[in-house]
Amino acid sequence: MWASTGFANSEQSSTLHGLQQVHDLLPVLETRMSQKLLVVDDHEAVRCGLEYLFNGESTSFDVSTSISVDAFELLSQQSFAAVIIDIRMPEMDGLELLEKIRQSESDVPVVVLSGYDNPTYIARAAALGANDYVLKNTERQGVIDAVLRAIHSQGAVPEGRFHQIREKMLNQVDLTQFACDWPLTNRESQVLLHIALGLSNKEIAKSLMISVETVKEHVQNILRKLGANDRTDAAVKAVRVGFID
Known part of the structure; x- marks a missing residue:
């Protein structure tokens, strides 16, 4: 009887331990399976390039692309792990879209990807709630890292211009x-x-x-x-x- 009870307790403990391991792995598995990224840029070449970059072996994103006027509707219909937005776009520029996203009370991470190393653009992006501002001439791993840092709430790269300007604005x-x-x-x-x-x-x-x-x-x-x-x-x-x- 005692042996039987001990065996049952041991089996139950093993099962609970196994369930705990599965539970601990769920966030990792979920992240790998369901990370959706929205790329908003008016140039098709840029959209295709970023889609190729984030569909590479080192990342596991399901990438959607859009122009600015359609992006907000997409965001209202689907959940995304992060959004990459260009600054200068016709019909609705990136900062206008960023402001609209934040006014909707969405906290989706937003990384601005721009060809303009302009302090005013960077400061405006910071004020309107961007998570980072990355230049288009940044090496590809730098772009990936910026998006991953935004997703995991790790903040902008401390050595980057965005972080430095935002700190100066707030301090x-x-x-x-x-x-x-x-x-x-x-x-x-x-x-x-x-x-x-x-x-x-x-x-x-x-x-x-x-x-x-x-x-x-x-x-x-x-x-x-x-x-x-x-x-x-x-x-x-x-x-x-x-x-x-």
């Missing part, structure tokens, strides 16, 4: 490095940096998680304190005193 400004008569508060200095990067009031509000009305108030204070005629004049003055590179 507190060290006012001690400027003249003691620098007239702006830390928050106003942050807003000025965003202005110099070419962001709209709406984009600044998204980046700093404050209201558009609060941004407008900060902008008026900045113009008054710097004696600037407009936003461009304020940005020029900031460059002259060394506040912005």
Whole structure:
């Protein structure tokens, strides 16, 4: 009787252990089987190239491609592990599509893939909720790594321009490095940096998680304190005193 009970307990333990192993493997198996990637670009050659890249031996993505005007409908109909978006596209540019995706409260990882190494584009992408911004001349493994990092919530590559610009946008400004008569508060200095990067009031509000009305108030204070005629004049003055590179 005791032997029988012991055998039963041993068998039950073995079964439970086996079930636990299967359970632990499910996320891995699910990831390998169901990772769907959406590539949005107006150039067919780019779409085909990325489809070929992510269907290679080192990745296991089911790749769909689209132009910008059809992409949002696809996203509303299907679930994707990540989206790759070009910046400059007719009818709806990539940043407009990105904003629309985030307004729909979708948290799907978005990697912007662009031929433009432009700080304004990068800053706007960061403000609108992109996970990374990768240049089209990046080596192929770099593009794959950026998408995988976005999917696994590992953030952008620390050495990349996107990470550096986004950190600069969000971090507190060290006012001690400027003249003691620098007239702006830390928050106003942050807003000025965003202005110099070419962001709209709406984009600044998204980046700093404050209201558009609060941004407008900060902008008026900045113009008054710097004696600037407009936003461009304020940005020029900031460059002259060394506040912005």
